[in-house]
Amino acid sequence: MSSNATSRKPEPQTAQDSIVEVRDVHYSIGGRPIFSGLNLQIQRGRITAIMGPSGTGKTTLLRLMTGQIRPDSGQVLFDGIDVSNLSTRDLYALRRRMGMLFQNGALLTDEDVFENVAFPLREHTDLPEALIRNIVLTKLQSVGLRGAARLMPAELSGGMARRVALARAMATDPEVLIYDEPFTGLDPISMGMIVRLVRQMNYALGITSIVVSHDVEELSILADSSYIIAGGKVAASGSFVELKDHDSEIVHQFINGLADGPVAFHYPAPDYYEDLLAG
Amino acid sequence: MRPTRTVEFSTGLFVLLGFAALFFLVTQITNRELATNGKSYGVVALFENIGSLKPGAAVSMAGVTVGRVETISYDQQQYKAVVHMRINSQFDKIPKDSDASIMTSGLLGGQYIGITPGGDEQYLKQGDRIEFVQDAFVLENLINQLASTFLRRDQGSADSGNQGGNQEKAPAQEPKK
Amino acid sequence: MHFLRELWDNVREFVTTVGSVALFFGRVLAQLPRAFLRPSLVVEQVHNTGALSLVIIMTCGLFVGMVLGLTGYDLLQRFGSEEALGTAGALAVVKELGPVVTALLFAGRAGTALASEIGLMRATDQLTAMEMMAVDPMRRVIAPRFAGGIIAMPLLTVIFIAIGIFGVQLVGVQQFKVDAASFWSQMRSSVGLDDIMEGVIKGCVFGVACSLIAVYEGYNATPTAEGVGRATTRTVVISAVLTLILDYILTAIML
Numbered sequence: 071m072s073s074n075a076t077s078r079k080p081e082p083q084t085a086q087d088s089i090v091e092v093r094d095v096h097y098s099i100g101g102r103p104i105f106s107g108l109n110l111q112i113q114r115g116r117i118t119a120i121m122g123p124s125g126t127g128k129t130t131l132l133r134l135m136t137g138q139i140r141p142d143s144g145q146v147l148f149d150g151i152d153v154s155n156l157s158t159r160d161l162y163a164l165r166r167r168m169g170m171l172f173q174n175g176a177l178l179t180d181e182d183v184f185e186n187v188a189f190p191l192r193e194h195t196d197l198p199e200a201l202i203r204n205i206v207l208t209k210l211q212s213v214g215l216r217g218a219a220r221l222m223p224a225e226l227s228g229g230m231a232r233r234v235a236l237a238r239a240m241a242t243d244p245e246v247l248i249y250d251e252p253f254t255g256l257d258p259i260s261m262g263m264i265v266r267l268v269r270q271m272n273y274a275l276g277i278t279s280i281v282v283s284h285d286v287e288e289l290s291i292l293a294d295s296s297y298i299i300a301g302g303k304v305a306a307s308g309s310f311v312e313l314k315d316h317d318s319e320i321v322h323q324f325i326n327g328l329a330d331g332p333v334a335f336h337y338p339a340p341d342y343y344e345d346l347l348a349g
Numbered sequence: 350m351r352p353t354r355t356v357e358f359s360t361g362l363f364v365l366l367g368f369a370a371l372f373f374l375v376t377q378i379t380n381r382e383l384a385t386n387g388k389s390y391g392v393v394a395l396f397e398n399i400g401s402l403k404p405g406a407a408v409s410m411a412g413v414t415v416g417r418v419e420t421i422s423y424d425q426q427q428y429k430a431v432v433h434m435r436i437n438s439q440f441d442k443i444p445k446d447s448d449a450s451i452m453t454s455g456l457l458g459g460q461y462i463g464i465t466p467g468g469d470e471q472y473l474k475q476g477d478r479i480e481f482v483q484d485a486f487v488l489e490n491l492i493n494q495l496a497s498t499f500l501r502r503d504q505g506s507a508d509s510g511n512q513g514g515n516q517e518k519a520p521a522q523e524p525k526k
Numbered sequence: 527m528h529f530l531r532e533l534w535d536n537v538r539e540f541v542t543t544v545g546s547v548a549l550f551f552g553r554v555l556a557q558l559p560r561a562f563l564r565p566s567l568v569v570e571q572v573h574n575t576g577a578l579s580l581v582i583i584m585t586c587g588l589f590v591g592m593v594l595g596l597t598g599y600d601l602l603q604r605f606g607s608e609e610a611l612g613t614a615g616a617l618a619v620v621k622e623l624g625p626v627v628t629a630l631l632f633a634g635r636a637g638t639a640l641a642s643e644i645g646l647m648r649a650t651d652q653l654t655a656m657e658m659m660a661v662d663p664m665r666r667v668i669a670p671r672f673a674g675g676i677i678a679m680p681l682l683t684v685i686f687i688a689i690g691i692f693g694v695q696l697v698g699v700q701q702f703k704v705d706a707a708s709f710w711s712q713m714r715s716s717v718g719l720d721d722i723m724e725g726v727i728k729g730c731v732f733g734v735a736c737s738l739i740a741v742y743e744g745y746n747a748t749p750t751a752e753g754v755g756r757a758t759t760r761t762v763v764i765s766a767v768l769t770l771i772l773d774y775i776l777t778a779i780m781l
Contacts, residue, residue, distance in 0.1 A: 136658060162660035176655035190659045356573045363577035367681030370688035374722050405715050455607040
């Protein structure tokens with residue numbers, strides 16, 4: 071079964087080559103539907119943004135893409151391979167082709183920066199120590215933190231931790247990098263660094279990047295194409311210019327950061343006048 | 350990745366300490382053979398009742414432990430308990446006609462064998478049997494004895510007259526042994 | 527009626543949890559051999575759970591022994607059997623107090639450390655990050671910690687027992703002037719290898735139970751600050767209760 075899956079030819083694509091595809095995925099947690107008929111294509115070699123209001127399930131989508139959870143129906147394909155049907159071993163083999171950057175870095179707290187970046191190398195390869203050292207230092211250099219190799223995660227600022235996490239995600243040279251809210255909670259300078267790194271990594275190394283975020287401003291500079299997810303489906307997709315002029319109300323509210331619209335300002339409540347009078 | 354030298358050292362220390370404690374417990378706390386320097390000779394004694402004597406109980410003379418009870422078994426031919434003891438070799442001057450009795454140490458203490466020396470010029474050797482024994486003190490027997498003694502006495506006095514309520518009731522005391 | 531429904535829900539919840547723990551146990555056991563292939567990880571964990579608990583174990587062992595000496599002497603003295611202090615003290619420590627108190631202390635010190643450490647890794651996505659890097663956290667994080675715990679507990683138990691008996695001796699012989707020779711000889715004649723084996727076996731069983739609970743609670747903690755705190759509390763409580771229940775069962779079996 072497993073050899074079948076890995077040697078099967080990728081499905082025929084549209085004009086651009088999609089490395090990750092989400093086809094008509096339905097997923098619910100405890101009866102509450104998160105996705106009802108989600109369709110996405112992530113183009114190879116490009117930076118794709120995935121945005122949406124809070125709670126639309128962006129992180130859930132990432133979990134579906136990386137095989138951590140299975141859709142109720144529909145398919146998630148990575149390079150033509152159905153992620154949800156893999157055995158643990160094949161799934162792990164597939165995950166080595168992806169790198170993921172978590173919201174808070176998720177560095178191992180009891181190891182120093184060097185060991186953190188070396189971690190995937192030590193676990194998956196038999197490379198000699200000298201070679202590991204070179205790779206680690208190179209990755210750290212590319213994120214500008216080679217001098218911080220011996221610091222502990224607790225001594226790093228948020229931005230630095232995220233850069234180390236990026237170096238770690240890059241350690242095994244994955245084909246796809248997934249960023250989960252990489253800009254959240256950073257000061258403008260650190261944010262600028264991350265933006266630059268995301269772009270550099272993508273184009274210099276020829277990889278694909280998926281950025282999940284709701285930082286409209288940053289993404290407008292960064293992303294080649296974007297998806298806005300709302301109401302369990304794709305509400306809009308395309309380049310930023312297209313999105314800015316989209317007719318959908320929710321897209322309009324999201325892109326322009328409007329306080330009220332399809333996502334209401336007021337939480338559902340009884341009539342104001344009556345409420346005041348009752349007390 | 351590798352634990353530091355200190356970590357490894359203290360872990361090693363910990364493990365060694367654990368084994369040292371185990372070693373201490375096993376050797377110092379349990380009834381491993383004889384306490385002193387190994388060499389001993391075996392004698393046997395037959396009892397009608399050994400009470401709660403257990404293997405490993407002490408064999409003492411004048412209150413000093415000179416040996417241990419090794420095994421206890423039952424002889425179906427003679428209907429007696431067979432107690433094998435090992436006496437420390439340094440105590441080789443125990444007369445052949447000595448007395449082996451089963452005693453109790455304190456109220457809660459276990460039972461042990463006390464050897465009272467006789468006057469024989471010949472001494473116990475490996476394989477000898479101690480002829481003179483005194484069984485364990487069994488409370489029920491004593492009470493029976495006492496009861497039958499008083500019964501006889503009552504009957505005697507009832508025959509010779511009408512003494513009525515003049516019955517000596519000796520309080521049932523356990524003799525301190 | 528409502529009460530019955532709640533009761534049924536609680537029972538069902540309890541049974542589910544037991545099943546979940548059992549399955550988790552199976553997964554940990556499956557990863558255990560591979561964990562031992564990385565001895566450096568296991569050694570580190572034996573250090574964390576065992577060596578670092580030494581001070582508290584030895585201190586408490588000494589005081590438990592000393593209290594036992596005091597109480598035991600007072601009790602036995604009323605029957606004129608003070609020399610039985612060695613026996614009484616040793617048997618109490620070896621068979622009951624040693625394993626049980628060590629287990630409770632272990633749960634409090636090492637168990638909470640394990641639970642909170644793993645819980646924190648869960649809360650900061652470290653475990654998920656590992657899974658994403660195709661490293662099985664069971665093999666890399668959980669199994670070594672569990673192995674460390676089950677190695678450390680019997681050792682700690684034995685150390686506690688030894689020091690406890692020393693404590694009894696300290697009070698009985700040095701303080702109350704019980705005859706040293708009879709103290710030790712009575713002990714020797716009453717305590718057998720099988721008693722010590724009992725104590726060690728209990729130590730091993732409690733070690734498995736407490737280590738399992740600790741890593742389970744940590745692994746399944748809600749990934750928030752309160753979640754980790756709750757997991758730590760539950761570890762101690764459940765470990766204590768389970769230890770005492772197992773103690774009864776084991777004592778009944780081995781008697």
